[in-house]
Amino acid sequence: MEDVVVLNGYTAIKDALVDRSELFASRPQVYFLDLITGNGKDMAAVRWGPGFRQRKRFAYTVLKNLGMKVGRGSMEGHIREEANCLCSRMAEYKGQPFDFAHDVTVTFANVICSMMFGKRYDYGDETFQELKKAIDAVVIGLAAGQVISVFPFLRFVPGVNRVATDMFQHVLKLHHVLWEEISRHREHLDRKNPRDFLDFCLLEVDQQDKVEGLTEENVMYMAMDLILAGTETTAGTLLWALLYITQNPAIQQKVHEELDAVIGVSLPTLSHRSQLPYVNACLLETMRIRTVVPFALPHATTQDVKVREFHIPKGTQVILNLYSLHVDPTYWPDPERFDPERFLDAEGNIINKPESFMPFAGGRRVCLGEKLARMELFLFFSTLLQSFTFRTPEGTPPPNTDYVLGLTWSPRPFQVCATPR
Template identity: 25%
Template sequence: MLYNLIGVSVYGTRLDDDCKEIRRLEEIDRQFLEVAPNGLPSDIAPWLALLYHRREKKVKDLFREFREIVYRLFTKAEAAYVPGKTENFTQAMLAAREEAIQEEKGDAEYLTKGNMVQVILNIFGGGLTVPKDTGILYNVYGANHDPKIWDKPDEFRPERFLDLATGKLRQDLGPLLTFGMGPRTCPGEKLAHVDMFYILVRLMQRLNCSAPGKPSDVNMDGGGSSLFLLPTHAAMSVLFESVAFFPWNWRWITTALVFAVTYLVGRFYHKVSKYPRGPFPLPLVGNLLTLRNVSDLHYKATEWAKTYGDVFTLWMAEKPMVILNSHSVIREALLERRHEFAGRFPTKLGELQLQGNHDIFFEDYNPRWKALRKLALLAVRRYAISESLEKLCANVVDAYVDSLPHGPQLVDSRKPFIYMLYNVIGVSVYGTSLDGEDKNIRRLEEIDHEFLEVAPNGLPSDIAPWLAILYRSREKKIRSMFGEFRNIVEGLFTKAEATYVPGKTQNFTHAMLAAREEAIQEEKDDAQYLTKGNMIQVIQNIFGAATDSSAGELQWLFLMLAKEPRIQEKIQKEIEENIGSAPPVYKDRAKLPFTVACLLETLRFRPITPLGFPHNTSTYTKVGELVIPKDTGVLYNIYDVSHDAKFWVAPEDFRPERFLDPATGKLLQDVGPQLTFGLGPRTCPGEKLAQVDMFYILVRLMQRLSCSAPGRPSDVNLNGGGSSLFLVPMKQNIVLTRRN
């Protein structure tokens, strides 16, 4: 009926004539609702046109045919137009155009034939189907069913529009937004209203309407479209055809998957845009593909800094890691903004080691961490300058050297230092016997070695949790190692605890127990954090970090001594002239400036952790002008600062003399930035302990033996290998020879 009405009123077709063109317009309208009830897929995303090319082509063909028919009907009505005589809407439009032209109105230039055809389509098509032509949707249904405006809005009550007293239509009802609101209100609203009125009244005069079954079975739910609220019958027919044509199901699945992937990719790159720029990351893997062949990340970071600046972002899978690559930005972050950068980046490795306890390494920046760190620093300061440590280090070195046969001995360059430092730990921390081969201490030494071989860069799941699935065996192995390590350490601590007598301190564990007692007696707030589990973790932190860093740095230094025999000769000469064969004590540091300078230069030349340990931002902050969001991992390039030509002359050369006053030969206090043990609140608490351990062991070893290369000195390899986060020497041998 409505299409017949359009045909007669708009184009002047005859009512008694079954106009094929009007029938075809009616068919096209029906086909469009079947093929594209929600509009074109490419309305949502242009690339969806590739997946739904058949549907898009079908809709384009329908629109083209629809327009061609309307254009022909318009042309026929235009040909029958006689000025001054208006028989239909098309001729009314033509008369309006003539009037605008005669009056020379500015609007006349827009009244082309094509535009007039489109206006007619808008007005008379608008009452039938509403085209999706805007990026803004407004919930007409919600407004029409708002209980604040309408009483029982989900019930069909025509009476709500009537005055109960007079039975006349009311004028002060709630908003009806069915035809829109504002400048974009449908221009065909009034026409649609009168069309529906005329047709409804005439139909009710001529026929009755009833349900095919029970009236209650009539379905008043819409279906078939998320944009149009159509009766269920049409929806079910569309749904049936859709199910019958099986490939459409796969297309919907594909669409859903593509949409999900697009959303996730978009969200990832939106997140990327919030961080300092860096190498271009890929979704899911980030920069891992770029990093897979990078063995020396500190070198690569320096290279990237030339392209992206001193502050840039690497993506470890979907985790951002900001790299600070110059002394100025590192100082700004770790000192000037110390509290904002003092957090610890959470890792699976830390979770495995802590096992519900707390420490000063993996713990985040909080009052508990501050309390444990304060206790650790106090204990280290007291212990590092104690006579017991001086004697212990000398005894450990003597025991090792005495175990060597006379004559040159080929040894793994790492093993002597790990052996000696773990013996120092065994005696000084847990009170084990030096002259006995303690199986527990040897096993701790083995686990340390195994861990470096199995996971030189930490756990794969530290980067992305899903990597735990790909590296199941490795993750399981490391969990087992951590469990065994923890059990051994807990057993050693318990033994030392059992021998503790208040007021009598025989080892570092006793010192920690005494500090806890003092805190409890003074009712300090810190006492609540000094549990047995936490104290075990703190001891592991201090001696574990001191052992690994000290062993690594001593290994680098002895490789350098093997490569440069003149440096070894100079150290031995200084020792012989100043302290002779007496075991070194803390005060001897002032007498042996060149020896100390060699240790300092080793720390500069080959820092064991060239990128530090990852910090975490506790709030939104910035470095320079670059914003860094909260909970962002931060690494800082210690190696780059230690090899920056702005601070160090010939930084790639090993020159202990740079730390000495050329006039007096004494140690200089202000040479260049030394960041090997960190900077700011997270500075390694075991720094002082590591430095005195290395000093005592180096001096005593130089008194008792000499070091040389197995072949030519020039063949000694000073490149790091095996890890992108730790700068450890390549596996190689050195020759140790006892001195008379």
């Protein structure tokens, strides 16, 4: 058994994530997390040190080169194309009830997969169906198997170890897909014109310029990090946003009015973002009320540290309860009520950085893809609301806010009707 410290509330979490970030910037040994990351051969679970800093800096630079930015060379055009594909897909349901979780997940996966290995998937693609099933199983298994992370010897006990056995099989499926892509990229690598994340990584494996000792195995695990993080979290956030919009027709009406006044009949672009404060407020309120990764990934202290009157030894696992920030009534009165106007000032302008709000965590371990996620969420949400009115199917109650808690916090399956505007 070992000690685990849970930090709650804005003061304690800001101290650890922002003010003294480096002191809380490592990762603990956690059986399941180490299982899917090759014991820290990736980027998310690697322990604190030069290896982490080099991998993160390199990955961020590559993603920026591939379009994780606003302006020239941005991924905006590709994201807008995917948004149009999603609208076309929704139009096929002709206003009939449907559960669009799969379609939304494919859409976000196509953005990250195009950056990772230069390909997109059709909505019915069999390979993606298997990939999605594996991603879901890993995300849920990480939470369901906590007892084995606490007592690793239970992985040898038949029955009890089923979660670990099943998850490991799905991890192997993800590995298989990624190794196939690495092999294909190695075979067709153009050293003068790298096309995607794997190309840039394979060049670095050969050159060893920026990341000391980088191997193809590191590349595989880093790519898996980005696909897991870049699919489940953003797709879950958009699903929550559409659920709350469907549940609150008056708020949806305000979104439509703002979109019509600012954009008219055309489709949204990132240049419209500053002109659509209410649309942005809806997304921020979604991230507040349903923090998709409520406890982040576990941190560990890099040296002995004191938090208030508590002494925390070096290497102690620290869990950051981000959810506690977002439902604190001191900062968020009536926190279970969906109210986008919390994020608007008296003049109706967006409040971008309110206190007690860290949906992407912060500090040294802040989410690497935050900028991309914000671009995607704005473009997908605004395009869908510009194109459709979402309502509850006739004769059924509005979707409720019950959730499925795995590594991420996802809505339970629900159906809506999307009527073209």
